[in-house]
Amino acid sequence: MSIYLGIDIGASTVKLGLFEPKQGAIGKRLDRPSSASEGPDATVDVIKTATSELLAANELQFQDLKAIGACCPAPIDASGMCVYPTNIDPSWQGVNIAQKLSGALQLPAFLLNDGDAAAYREYRIREAQNRASSVMAQFITGTGLGGALIINGKIWSAPAVSAELGHICIHSSENADLCGCGARGCVETRASLLGLRNMVKHRQAKGNVPEALQGEPMEVAKTLRRLGQMDDPLSDVVAIWQEYFTSLGIAARNLINTIGCDLIVISGGAQEKEKMASEGAYQRFKQDAIAWIRQELDHSFPHLTQTRVEWSIDRLPDSAAYGAAQYASVTGNSKS
Numbered sequence: 001m002s003i004y005l006g007i008d009i010g011a012s013t014v015k016l017g018l019f020e021p022k023q024g025a026i027g028k029r030l031d032r033p034s035s036a037s038e039g040p041d042a043t044v045d046v047i048k049t050a051t052s053e054l055l056a057a058n059e060l061q062f063q064d065l066k067a068i069g070a071c072c073p074a075p076i077d078a079s080g081m082c083v084y085p086t087n088i089d090p091s092w093q094g095v096n097i098a099q100k101l102s103g104a105l106q107l108p109a110f111l112l113n114d115g116d117a118a119a120y121r122e123y124r125i126r127e128a129q130n131r132a133s134s135v136m137a138q139f140i141t142g143t144g145l146g147g148a149l150i151i152n153g154k155i156w157s158a159p160a161v162s163a164e165l166g167h168i169c170i171h172s173s174e175n176a177d178l179c180g181c182g183a184r185g186c187v188e189t190r191a192s193l194l195g196l197r198n199m200v201k202h203r204q205a206k207g208n209v210p211e212a213l214q215g216e217p218m219e220v221a222k223t224l225r226r227l228g229q230m231d232d233p234l235s236d237v238v239a240i241w242q243e244y245f246t247s248l249g250i251a252a253r254n255l256i257n258t259i260g261c262d263l264i265v266i267s268g269g270a271q272e273k274e275k276m277a278s279e280g281a282y283q284r285f286k287q288d289a290i291a292w293i294r295q296e297l298d299h300s301f302p303h304l305t306q307t308r309v310e311w312s313i314d315r316l317p318d319s320a321a322y323g324a325a326q327y328a329s330v331t332g333n334s335k336s
């Protein structure tokens with residue numbers, strides 16, 4: 001058996017899992033506080049200890065591991081260096097994390113951006129089901145809006161940046177909301193938790209919002225997923241989600257018009273299923289979402305109607321960790 005270690009390094013948590021090319025994700029997984037704010041060496045120490053624990057829990061030894069596939073929430077260059085620490089501690093800037101992991105665990109190590117790792121996994125699952133696409137764009141929602149492009153099975157990246165699809169401009173007015181990147185009107189200012197906050201704020205400023213949308217905007221934004229997936233959601237709540245998915249549709253249209261994509265995948269925590277939501281309500285929420293996105297594509301060039309728009313089909317909790325491990329299994333073997 002060839003077993004690969006997958007690691008998803010986040011600002012607060014590091015998640016570890018094991019991957020075997022024929023079986024997929026195997027065995028027990030674990031997560032630990034990442035200590036990222038204490039610098040990369042502290043996190044590498046955490047990973048070293050956690051790897052021993054993970055192997056023990058799965059009755060495996062270090063020599064059973066073939067390579068490491070890791071990812072973190074920052075632009076990564078081809079050598080495995082953290083180019084700019086966007087969503088992790090400033091002390092990570094310019095540090096070659098792949099080299100550090102390789103040195104600490106005495107294994108070949110590959111490092112990806114976390115969005116790229118999650119999209120790579122999504123692509124490979126679809127490929128296994130004969131549903132792959134030649135140009136797949138994935139929008140990954142969370143606090144912000146990440147993204148990735150997989151072109152002919154390969155992760156698209158320039159020397160120091162991945163496909164940051166959240167910064168596609170959808171609103172060029174000088175009054176458009178300011179984005180974390182410094183520009184105005186990026187799709188992230190609508191289709192993300194921050195986007196939900198912005199829309200709540202604007203509606204509150206106009207006055208006359210229902211009670212459910214009153215309160216501190218970010219706190220209200222965090223309730224919107226639940227409110228949107230109720231059996232009979234408020235019309236104001238539906239309107240916010242319509243703006244959210246229409247914005248994603250505009251960004252998708254711009255992207256398809258610019259580079260051409262045959263598959264758009266929507267994934268991420270901002271619109272995933274709420275625990276308490278009924279299956280029927282969640283299905284309606286998803287159908288509306290896809291229809292609002294499609295509406296933006298379908299009244300553009302006719303050829304855009306060929307592009308599939310789909311929800312993520314990856315059901316694993318730590319998809320980025322397993323995506324990175326799968327990448328290591330493919331890339332490591334193709335080099336050897």
Ligand SMILES: [Zn+2]
Pocket residue numbers: 166167179180181182183186188
């Ligand atoms: Zn931006």
